[in-house]
Amino acid sequence: MTGALDWLRRYGALLRAAWLQDLQYRASIVLWLLWGVTEPAVALGIWWAIAADGPVQGYARADFARYFFALMLVNQLTIAWDSWYLDSWIREGELNFRLARPIHPAHEAVAENIAYKARTAGMILVVWLIVAAAWPAVRLPFGAGRWALTAAAVLLAAAMRFFISFATGLLAFWTTRATAIMELHAGISLFLSGRLAPLALLPPAVARVAVFSWFPYILAFPVDLLTGAVHGAAVVRGFVGQIVWLAVWLGAYRIAWTRGLRRYGAVGG
Amino acid sequence: MAAIVTAERLSKTFRVKVRDPGLKGALAALVRPRYRDVHAVRDVTFQIEPGEIVAFLGPNGAGKTTTLKMLTGLLYPTTGRVEVAGFVPWTGGRDFKRRIALVLGNRQQLVWDLPPEETFLLNRAIYDIAEPAYRERLAELVDLLELRDVLEKPVRQLSLGERMKCELCAALLHHPPLLFLDEPTLGLDVTAQEAIRRFLSQYRERHGATVLLTSHYMQDVTALASRVLIINRGRLLYDGALDALVARIARIKRIELVLGPPPDGVTAETLAAFGTVRSFHFPNAVLEVRREEAAATSARLLAALPVADLSIEDPPIEDVIRQAFAQGLGDDA
Numbered sequence: 001m002t003g004a005l006d007w008l009r010r011y012g013a014l015l016r017a018a019w020l021q022d023l024q025y026r027a028s029i030v031l032w033l034l035w036g037v038t039e040p041a042v043a044l045g046i047w048w049a050i051a052a053d054g055p056v057q058g059y060a061r062a063d064f065a066r067y068f069f070a071l072m073l074v075n076q077l078t079i080a081w082d083s084w085y086l087d088s089w090i091r092e093g094e095l096n097f098r099l100a101r102p103i104h105p106a107h108e109a110v111a112e113n114i115a116y117k118a119r120t121a122g123m124i125l126v127v128w129l130i131v132a133a134a135w136p137a138v139r140l141p142f143g144a145g146r147w148a149l150t151a152a153a154v155l156l157a158a159a160m161r162f163f164i165s166f167a168t169g170l171l172a173f174w175t176t177r178a179t180a181i182m183e184l185h186a187g188i189s190l191f192l193s194g195r196l197a198p199l200a201l202l203p204p205a206v207a208r209v210a211v212f213s214w215f216p217y218i219l220a221f222p223v224d225l226l227t228g229a230v231h232g233a234a235v236v237r238g239f240v241g242q243i244v245w246l247a248v249w250l251g252a253y254r255i256a257w258t259r260g261l262r263r264y265g266a267v268g269g
Numbered sequence: 270m271a272a273i274v275t276a277e278r279l280s281k282t283f284r285v286k287v288r289d290p291g292l293k294g295a296l297a298a299l300v301r302p303r304y305r306d307v308h309a310v311r312d313v314t315f316q317i318e319p320g321e322i323v324a325f326l327g328p329n330g331a332g333k334t335t336t337l338k339m340l341t342g343l344l345y346p347t348t349g350r351v352e353v354a355g356f357v358p359w360t361g362g363r364d365f366k367r368r369i370a371l372v373l374g375n376r377q378q379l380v381w382d383l384p385p386e387e388t389f390l391l392n393r394a395i396y397d398i399a400e401p402a403y404r405e406r407l408a409e410l411v412d413l414l415e416l417r418d419v420l421e422k423p424v425r426q427l428s429l430g431e432r433m434k435c436e437l438c439a440a441l442l443h444h445p446p447l448l449f450l451d452e453p454t455l456g457l458d459v460t461a462q463e464a465i466r467r468f469l470s471q472y473r474e475r476h477g478a479t480v481l482l483t484s485h486y487m488q489d490v491t492a493l494a495s496r497v498l499i500i501n502r503g504r505l506l507y508d509g510a511l512d513a514l515v516a517r518i519a520r521i522k523r524i525e526l527v528l529g530p531p532p533d534g535v536t537a538e539t540l541a542a543f544g545t546v547r548s549f550h551f552p553n554a555v556l557e558v559r560r561e562e563a564a565a566t567s568a569r570l571l572a573a574l575p576v577a578d579l580s581i582e583d584p585p586i587e588d589v590i591r592q593a594f595a596q597g598l599g600d601d602a
């Protein structure tokens with residue numbers, strides 16, 4: 001029990017430090033928020049124009065609006081910047097003092113993630129509520145069960161994106177191109193995770209490949225859950241996919257961490 | 270008493286990629302990479318007792334920091350054995366890390382954008398320090414380090430010296446029995462260097478902590494350490510007291526003279542008859558003579574020349590060390 005309390009206290013302190021740091025950069029918070037809004041807004045604008053003459057494969061204008069608002073929120077709740085942090089920790093030698101402390105550096109990263117997500121997603125939620133008050137198209141069907149499922153799917157997606165980003169950042173132990181690999185990942189996810197279009201609109205050949213990757217599970221699945229686009233067996237399939245890929249990336253992270261540290265210990269920072 | 274740090278035949282070899290300069294070299298390195306072994310630390314053995322202050326001394330790249338990193342578990346040795354506070358550092362985990370503090374002079378753990386007290390609070394949680402102990406230790410450290418005026422300023426607005434003081438405060442809140450300080454006075458001005466040294470010796474007196482520091486500032490060593498480990502090109506050249514080293518290496522003494530009027534009576538040639546003239550800018554002169562002749566030469570100088578002041582000194586410790594590096598010291602002491 002005291003163990004749990006200690007962890008609460010540690011996370012409390014890490015979160016406090018993360019939030020206080022954020023407050024030092026109020027202007028950049030607004031910039032990050034704009035960045036988070038712009039991409040889905042542009043995508044929505046394009047699909048809005050395309051759907052002017054009628055629904056595109058079952059998606060009417062209002063469906064696109066709901067989809068991209070949900071995407072905006074889920075993306076902010078699951079996004080992870082850890083590969084950039086790790087890359088600089090490793091290359092600039094800032095990992096040293098973190099390794100000398102009796103707490104795994106990943107906890108600091110998790111706390112930063114919680115702090116960032118609570119702040120940015122909170123603001124997007126407010127924007128969404130204001131827009132929804134004026135524009136019924138983006139309102140969501142309410143259902144406690146669906147929201148609970150969405151929360152679980154968002155949590156799994158956030159964990160997966162965290163481990164993807166952290167494990168990729170750890171590649172900085174071997175290469176100076178770790179962040180470039182993460183950029184490539186982001187580029188692919190633009191198409192395969194549903195950031196540019198709902199996955200239902202992907203060319204069938206691409207869609208067939210996508211389901212065998214982790215990309216649909218980090219964004220498209222929780223977004224579809226939130227907007228009510230998936231039902232029944234597809235929901236179960238989605239969760240299974242999330243859990244399997246989370247396990248894979250957790251494994252990748254653990255291998256990268258132990259091997260990376262061994263290499264770091266062998267060749268130094 | 271049992272040693273708190275034991276290093277036995279410690280070696281660390283890095284394998285580094287080598288390539289020739291230019292495009293051709295880059296292409297060759299891509300096709301057939303070549304490696305070279307760098308022996309950062311070679312066969313180093315020493316023990317440190319609880320409560321000692323020991324300085325690692327050596328030029329840049331001598332292997333000081335590599336040794337320190339092996340002792341703190343950041344690097345693992347290629348060969349040899351390390352035991353620190355009863356742990357093998359590399360596998361010691363959380364219990365080991367609670368017993369040490371690592372302060373790196375060129376890297377900081379302070380949160381850059383926040384006042385230092387926020388880092389202290391963070392460490393209170395990370396090291397599970399109870400509130401009353403935290404308050405008491407913070408008060409003591411703030412007092413010893415004279416930090417009252419800087420606690421509320423963001424770290425980025427602090428001077429280098431103030432930042433190092435805060436680093437030390439953050440690193441000592443959990444009262445580690447063992448301190449590893451890598452170049453703690455690097456880049457600081459003389460006043461700040463002195464403040465750090467004064468603090469370290471006061472802190473050790475009060476709490477009996479064992480301190481291992483690396484430095485290439487000789488003053489850190491003369492002011493703090495009872496014992497020096499001189500390391501060069503990865504090898505331990507000397508392990509022992511600083512005075513003993515000076516007596517062993519320095520076969521000469523320096524005689525510093527301040528001459529009285531008239532100025533035209535004394536020339537460099539006159540002085541050369543008494544010893545090697547190191548410098549001569551009237552009225553100041555510095556002569557070097559063999560250690561055993563220092564007293565007799567001084568007497569002759571006083572009799573022959575208009576001397577206003579005379580003192581006999583050991584050569585600057587920097588010179589002694591330079592000499593040690595140049596000549597080596599034979600077998601380890």
